[in-house]
Amino acid sequence: MARQETPQDALGRLIEALRVLPGVGPKSAQRMAFYLLQHDRNGAALLAQSLGEAVETVGHCACCNTFSETPICITCSDDRRDPSLLCIVETPADQVMVEQTLSFKGNYFVLMGRISPLDGMGPNEIHFDRLLNRIEAPTAGIAVREVVLATNFTSEGEATAHYIGEVLKSKGIKVTRIARGIPVGGELEYVDAGTLARALMDRRSVS
Numbered sequence: 001m002a003r004q005e006t007p008q009d010a011l012g013r014l015i016e017a018l019r020v021l022p023g024v025g026p027k028s029a030q031r032m033a034f035y036l037l038q039h040d041r042n043g044a045a046l047l048a049q050s051l052g053e054a055v056e057t058v059g060h061c062a063c064c065n066t067f068s069e070t071p072i073c074i075t076c077s078d079d080r081r082d083p084s085l086l087c088i089v090e091t092p093a094d095q096v097m098v099e100q101t102l103s104f105k106g107n108y109f110v111l112m113g114r115i116s117p118l119d120g121m122g123p124n125e126i127h128f129d130r131l132l133n134r135i136e137a138p139t140a141g142i143a144v145r146e147v148v149l150a151t152n153f154t155s156e157g158e159a160t161a162h163y164i165g166e167v168l169k170s171k172g173i174k175v176t177r178i179a180r181g182i183p184v185g186g187e188l189e190y191v192d193a194g195t196l197a198r199a200l201m202d203r204r205s206v207s
């Protein structure tokens with residue numbers, strides 16, 4: 001979809017700029033601009049300042065590729081974590097979710113996307129070369145012994161996991177995939193058939 005020419009007036013440029021946000025069309029952008037100028041000029045100034053600062057200072061961690069203000073992020077700098085375990089997620093938000101489980105103490109690699117040929121997203125766009133470098137260069141002398149694929153269970157997430165898994169397995173690296181199944185507290189009667197089918201396929205011995 002072709003963007004209109006940059007408007008001449010400041011209000012027009014603000015409305016056009018707000019349209020970079022996902023899901024924001026011309027009407028919503030106009031509503032946001034009017035709201036900020038009419039009701040919250042301090043908030044608007046703070047937003048402008050924060051955006052400027054973030055764009056200037058936030059880059060990507062050289063190790064795990066997540067957002068970071070330092071060359072190596074806090075998680076990768078934490079020497080209590082196990083660098084032999086590497087969890088691959090699609091986005092920083094997914095990384096936060098895995099962290100909140102308190103059940104993973106390895107390191108991460110954040111793809112910042114997923115393979116999706118229809119959207120022009122291939123191995124280059126998910127920084128696959130950087131992932132391979134990360135795996136092949138031992139951290140503090142410790143090699144990666146297991147890669148946990150924690151991409152989403154969407155068709156793109158599955159394709160991404162499949163692609164990464166195949167390449168890494170061909171290099172002799174142990175690759176695992178997070179399990180699918182019934183949610184904690186879930187009742188079988190209310191679970192969709194696809195989820196129940198996967199749970200049956202991924203069943204394991206009772207220890």
Ligand SMILES: [Zn+2]
Pocket residue numbers: 061062063064065066072073074075076077
């Ligand atoms: Zn990092």
